[in-house]
Amino acid sequence: MVEGVNLPRSVKRILVPVDGSIHSSKAADMALDLAKKYNATLCILHVAAGYAAYERFSEAYEGRVNPEILTDTALNTVRSQGEAYLQEVEAKAKAEGLTKVERVYSAGDPADEILNFAERNDVDLIVMGSRGLGRFSRVFLGSVSNKVAHHAHCTVIIVK
Numbered sequence: 001m002v003e004g005v006n007l008p009r010s011v012k013r014i015l016v017p018v019d020g021s022i023h024s025s026k027a028a029d030m031a032l033d034l035a036k037k038y039n040a041t042l043c044i045l046h047v048a049a050g051y052a053a054y055e056r057f058s059e060a061y062e063g064r065v066n067p068e069i070l071t072d073t074a075l076n077t078v079r080s081q082g083e084a085y086l087q088e089v090e091a092k093a094k095a096e097g098l099t100k101v102e103r104v105y106s107a108g109d110p111a112d113e114i115l116n117f118a119e120r121n122d123v124d125l126i127v128m129g130s131r132g133l134g135r136f137s138r139v140f141l142g143s144v145s146n147k148v149a150h151h152a153h154c155t156v157i158i159v160k
């Protein structure tokens with residue numbers, strides 16, 4: 001063992017952040033396989049970003065958003081679509097025989113939410129897509145995967 005390096009003995013909690021992209025669905029497939037291999041709990045996290053994060057950070061958005069767009073109905077729609085999407089990913093994991101699955105919906109900056117969740121919930125491994133729903137497909141890493149890979153304290157697998 002290399003001195004000073006904290007090698008995990010086992011992988012008990014795997015986090016897969018999903019944004020609805022094909023990349024994150026590939027990441028979810030790999031996370032699922034690894035959860036089976038390690039008999040780990042799979043945590044599926046979806047973060048509502050941008051204006052949808054208003055429900056949590058309304059003060060920060062004060063004066064910057066059009067209240068006509070951000071009605072309670074709109075935010076509820078975003079939330080229920082997010083929850084439904086999480087249930088879909090969970091159903092797939094369960095259909096493949098995984099029993100320990102958790103769904104987490106949150107709102108805010110996706111990278112910060114992923115990093116905070118991983119820290120607070122003893123996540124041993126994060127499996128995520130290299131890219132997501134962004135439009136600039138020439139770069140190899142999206143901003144979320146880039147930030148998480150830099151700042152996470154646990155191992156991060158970036159699925160291409």
Ligand SMILES: Nc1ncnc2c1ncn2[C@@H]1O[C@H](COP(=O)(O)OP(=O)(O)O)[C@@H](O)[C@H]1O
Pocket residue numbers: 016017018019021023024027045046047048049110127128129130131132133134135136141142143144145146
């Ligand atoms: N809002 C989000 N909620 C959960 N996971 C996300 C979110 N956005 C991105 N991710 C994760 O980060 C990966 C990389 O996405 P991202 O860095 O946003 O690339 P892009 O710039 O192409 O959108 C995704 O495959 C997914 O695993």
Ligand SMILES: [Mg+2]
Pocket residue numbers: 019132133134142144
């Ligand atoms: Mg993105």
